[in-house]
Amino acid sequence: MATVILLNGVGSAGKSSIAKALQAITAEPFLHVAMDAFLEMMPARYWDHPDGVTFETIQQDGKPSVVIKSGPVVDRTLLGMRRAVAAMAGAGNNLIVDDVLLENEMAEYASLLADVTFHAVGVFAPLDVLEARERERGDRLIGLARWQYDRVHRGKRYALELDTSNATPMECATLIKQRFGL
Numbered sequence: 001m002a003t004v005i006l007l008n009g010v011g012s013a014g015k016s017s018i019a020k021a022l023q024a025i026t027a028e029p030f031l032h033v034a035m036d037a038f039l040e041m042m043p044a045r046y047w048d049h050p051d052g053v054t055f056e057t058i059q060q061d062g063k064p065s066v067v068i069k070s071g072p073v074v075d076r077t078l079l080g081m082r083r084a085v086a087a088m089a090g091a092g093n094n095l096i097v098d099d100v101l102l103e104n105e106m107a108e109y110a111s112l113l114a115d116v117t118f119h120a121v122g123v124f125a126p127l128d129v130l131e132a133r134e135r136e137r138g139d140r141l142i143g144l145a146r147w148q149y150d151r152v153h154r155g156k157r158y159a160l161e162l163d164t165s166n167a168t169p170m171e172c173a174t175l176i177k178q179r180f181g182l
Contacts, residue, residue, distance in 0.1 A: 002089040002116045005030070005176060006097045006109055008156065009123030010148040011140060012133040014164035014172070015098040018123065021173035022096055026182045030094040038081040039074070046073045057143055063131075064143035068102070078105075086112035102151050119180050122158035123172075125165040 005022070007015040019032045039053075046052025051071040057064050070078075082105065085097055099105070106120060125133075130145035160179050162172045176182065 002092050002094050003028075003030075003180070003182065004085065004089050004095045004097060004109075004113050004116055004118045005180070005182075006099060006106075006118070006120045007123050008099055008101045008106070008120065008152060008158075009164075010125070010130050010145050010152050011100060012130050012137060012145055013123040013125050014133075014169055015123050017169035018162070018164070018172045018176070019096040019098050021169040022176055022182070025170075025173055025177055026094070028094055028182070030096050030182075031088065032096050032098065033081070033085055033088070034098045035078070035081065035100060036098075038077055038084075042073060042077060046071075049073075055141055055144075057141070060143075060146055063146060065146040066141045066143035067147055068144070082108055082112055085109070089113060089116045100148060100152060101156065102148070106156050117180075119159045119176075120156070121176060122153055122156065122161040124153070124161060124163050129165045 007018060009015050016034060023030050023032060042052055048054055052073045053071065054069045056067045058067055085095060089095055110118065127146065127149050134140045134142060134145050160176060162175060164172060
């Protein structure tokens with residue numbers, strides 16, 4: 001039976017780095033499924049388009065906060081991603097899913113993955129750390145972390161929670177491996 005590890009957290013929390021580290025230390029092979037890879041499949045014209053995804057910078061506590069609005073193209077893309085994850089796992093593939101859950105996607109994942117081993121992992125860091133990483137990366141809109149921060153973990157329960165502000169990606173991966181016997 002396949003195992004799916006879902007890493008949920010704000011952008012720049014360290015999900016991709018943890019996924020890569022986990023791939024390096026698991027006994028069985030795990031594929032890394034990144035939400036960003038699915039979004040990159042969209043035609044360029046749907047970026048900053050109401051049918052795709054738009055970004056609006058507002059001020060929150062005197063700092064930029066980037067509001068994300070998704071249209072039907074993005075919604076279908078991400079629905080397709082969740083169903084693709086289920087299909088890949090159903091075919092026997094172990095997966096590490098790197099996602100940013102803003103709504104009720106966790107329940108959908110749990111339902112779609114009811115026939116495989118599924119573990120949800122919350123990836124956390126303080127807002128100031130996330131914002132510093134966002135600036136350092138140079139490939140993110142400044143303010144994405146601030147807007148996502150109060151939304152991503154709201155109402156979600158995890159089998160494991162990780163704080164990437166005081167643990168390296170490999171330390172986090174080792175905790176996941178140990179907790180779930182990977």
